[in-house]
Amino acid sequence: MSTNSLAKPEQFAAPVGPPTPEQLAALPHDNAGPKLNAVVWFLTILSGFFLGLRVYCKHLRHKGLWWDDFILIAAWVRVPAQIDIDCQC
DSSP states (O other), rough: OOOGSSGGGGOOOOOOOOOOHHHHHSOOOOOOOHHHHHHHHHHHHHHHHHHHHHHHHHHHHOOOHHHHHHOOOOOOOHHHHHHHHHHOO
């Protein structure tokens, strides 16, 4: 086996310490927070719309709400409150 095919230690970069504040400031600082916030609220509203359709269809068909409907409603009421808490950062 040839020794030329093996990686030599000098081919690897030397270990460096933590970046300096100047190096950290030079890094790109992309902020995806507003986009993420918009997507989370959109999906929350969309899920509320479909939950409303579910309850409305049960009302039209004169079927009562059952335990699964109450769990869904209770969970959906909790979601916007949690999002509001999470988005206060």
